[in-house]
Amino acid sequence: MKRITSQITQLFTKPSKKELIRNLEDLLGFRPKHIPYYELALMHRSKLDEAESNNERLEFLGDAILGAIIAEYLFKKYPTQDEGFLTELRSRIVRRESLNNVAMRMGLNKLVQYNQQDKGLGRSHIFGNALEALIGAIYLDIGFEKTRNFIQCNFLKLYIDIGNLEATDTNFKNKLLNWSQRNGHTISFVTLEEKNDGSRKLFTIGVLLDEQLVASGNSFNKKDAGQVAAQKAIAVLIPSLE
């Protein structure tokens, strides 16, 4: 009975300011200064609908700050990769599902104020959005440099497996090669064409299955063209894997 009462209490009351500060300190690894920013970051629209008092404006700010910090991090970590690679890898780090997952693992779901009776919120990524809002709050509270430290030493280090995200880049090629090995086939990639398109070169890469052309793909770099070709080959050869 006591447990149910405590759950009901948790459903309908805000944590005390002292409790919130302690929870934030655990979550952030530093003592937040200006608490109203954080209270706002944790306030979902389903509780308070006005733009000034829910976390959506802070989410806009935090999304931009996070994007800039991740951009710099990748720019420096991968000094020879082109901007297509950097853009793709960043989008994998900051995509809604990924942020929502990180927010849950951080325990942010226990701090966000939202209307728990509202069944329509299931797929709305409120915790990932609150994480972005929290980053907006951190930025306003402690400035860019320290927010960058927080993102790099906490968010990226503890919750993001960049190696794994990077590896999924070669997903289609890997999938196709794994399948061919399991099924006793030989897959190879060949450059079918390189032609000038304005100032750039357009590559056409073909996929050979046991030396028979099964698909081809175009792109402005060979690696991407290979991916496109592999994806098309999968669609033809093993549609169940798509």
Next chain:
Amino acid sequence: MKRITSQITQLFTKPSKKELIRNLEDLLGFRPKHIPYYELALMHRSKLDEAESNNERLEFLGDAILGAIIAEYLFKKYPTQDEGFLTELRSRIVRRESLNNVAMRMGLNKLVQYNQQDKGLGRSHIFGNALEALIGAIYLDIGFEKTRNFIQCNFLKLYIDIGNLEATDTNFKNKLLNWSQRNGHTISFVTLEEKNDGSRKLFTIGVLLDEQLVASGNSFNKKDAGQVAAQKAIAVLIPSLE
């Protein structure tokens, strides 16, 4: 003859380091420190195609830094506007055409190194992209706070008319009202319905022409619903204005 020779020289040679520093100083309003960042920012792919030696990686970085700085600027300038408004206004400031236009007015086109014989570059926004790359270079050279100063005091202040960009938000309503005044009609907007949709309210706004309903629009806020309705009314009443 001397003039032609000088033009040809300008076409095929890089400016001297000293000249570049002077030009940058004029453009930026401060003395740049680490010149190689700026040389890279001004190097278009049509001159050097490798990712490490053209400006595309810096463009990726600068785009993100600019986005964050503009986000904060708008967040603080419009404390009561919702994130939809902020997102829309930012996208108008940083869209390709707008940046390309600013870059030309700054004179960046005279500094960018690109293959002037390449006719395929016409619509590629190389100067706007170089402006983003330049912002990436500024960030690496002087850090976030000073880059923010540069963006606010130079880029935004001298080249962006935010009031005008903001005003185009009410374009459809204004267009419709102007037309009705010129043609002796009365246009009015009415709320036809407010219904709950999950945690949000969905508004339906109708457009009345001389008290006759001619179109309606839905959105999660009244202002946007009015815009949608006005746009539909224009399509019906004055298709030539669309």
